[in-house]
Amino acid sequence: MTFVPANQGIEKLKPYQPGKPVSELERELGITNIVKLASNENPLGCSDQVKKAVAAELAEIGRYPDGGGFILKDQIQAQFGFGHQQITLGNGSNDLLEIFARAFVSEKDSVVYSQHAFAVYGLVTQAINAEALEVPAKGFAHDLDAMAAAVQANTKLIFIANPNNPTGTWFEEAEFDAFMQKVPAHVIVVLDEAYVEYYPENFNSLKFLAQYPNLIVSRTLSKCYGLAALRVGFALASVEVTDFLNRIRQPFNVNHLAMVAAVAALKDEAFIEKSRAVNKAGMAQLQAGLEQLGLSYVPSRANFILVDIQADPAQTFNDLLKQGVIVRPVGIASHLRVSIGTEAENAKFLAALAEVLALEVQA
Incomplete structure (x- = not known):
């Protein structure tokens, strides 16, 4: 059978890579209590x-x-x-x-x-x-x-x-x-x-x-x-x-x-108002936590924040996975994107990030 090539644009295309699912990390590392802050999902779920x-x-x-x-x-x-x-x-x-x-x-x-x-x-x-x-x-x-x-x-x-x-x-x-x-x-x-x-x-x-x-x-x-x-x-x-x-x-x-x-x-509308409130509180929590770790970030008007981790994103991403925290490398040098989660999820991310980067909270 003669091979029929795909359209030229398709031949060079690399599929979109979505955020890592919780179930996949559970299978790979056998860990539970995983926090997923990779896909900009609403931490409240739906109404x-x-x-x-x-x-x-x-x-x-x-x-x-x-x-x-x-x-x-x-x-x-x-x-x-x-x-x-x-x-x-x-x-x-x-x-x-x-x-x-x-x-x-x-x-x-x-x-x-x-x-x-x-x-x-x-x-x-x-x-x-x-x-x-x-x-x-x-x-x-x-x-x-x-x-x-x-x-x-x-x-x-x-x-x-x-x-x-x-x-x-x-x-x-x-x-x-x-x-x-x-x-x-x-x-x-x-x-x-x-x-x-x-x-x-x-x-x-x-x-x-x-x-x-x-x-x-x-x-x-x-x-x-x-x-x-x-x-x-x-x-x-x-x-x-x-x-x-x-x-x-x-x-x-x-x-x-x-x-x-x-x-x-x-x-x-009440659910949307609650979602906004949780997001703004979570954004403030992450910003304060990152500043205490001496890390900078890009000001955001979304439900995520782009953090300059001052390290290799791929390595840090993998190290965070071992801590049960899923974030997102986005192809920007020394940066990771982190979705806003619940107060407990945000706290777990900050603690895990401090551990994998060997950072201490600044006074």
Whole structure:
């Protein structure tokens, strides 16, 4: 049989590596009492209202979901003020990022994104075999002026994240508005807001959608809403852009239980407020603990913090695993990304980090 090679972009592609699961570490090292601070999950889990809503719908597992996602789109419309024709549902925001690229980018085109940004931007670009224009970061943040200047004649798409993963950096509304005014109207701008719920006072992206028809705002319910296992996200955009996205979206890409859970999660404002409070308290706890250890970090507006451990990230990651603590190397020299956990989880991480780095708490 003659070997048939994959598309050129796929041949060179290295799959996305998710955070290490707890079950995998248990199998490898035979340890328990593991703390996972690697995948930016909500340490509270999900809302009790979500659990009740999903339990009530278990009898429907044998049926296909509503391919149009009516109940979830209805809740998004009620909450955010955008009609069904401006909503695209996704199997998490990763699914949406791929849909955006497939809808608007060919192998003859280029995609702009920042250094130190979400790894999936580069992966979806390479999968299409498009040209990747990675713009050097400004410190650890997006350099929006440089990104606008990097746009070429064949540029079709720009990925930006606010707050950014894995650095936690952010930009303000005035900076974004100035950036959008520089971007040609035919270039699609994807504003990835996976962590926006943690500091909603920081940025209101939705007001820009009417002003900029080439803007897509992408959100997920995996983080603050605590639905990571169910994989559900949504995008808001103009009617014209949304029409193209839904032409290639798989009809059942969001399952019924995920939609039911998402509706309940969006309604439970008290849970979101509690999640924000736990996150802010945990952020303060980690910042104080890191300062006492003499370690610096990148200020964050997400549910994680990028720490300069002043050591080899791979070795430190492995040493922490032996202590029952899972964090995340993100390809940035001497840095590890740490998700905000509960008070006890944060304390365990700080103690383990001090031990593996042989650091003493400073007075």
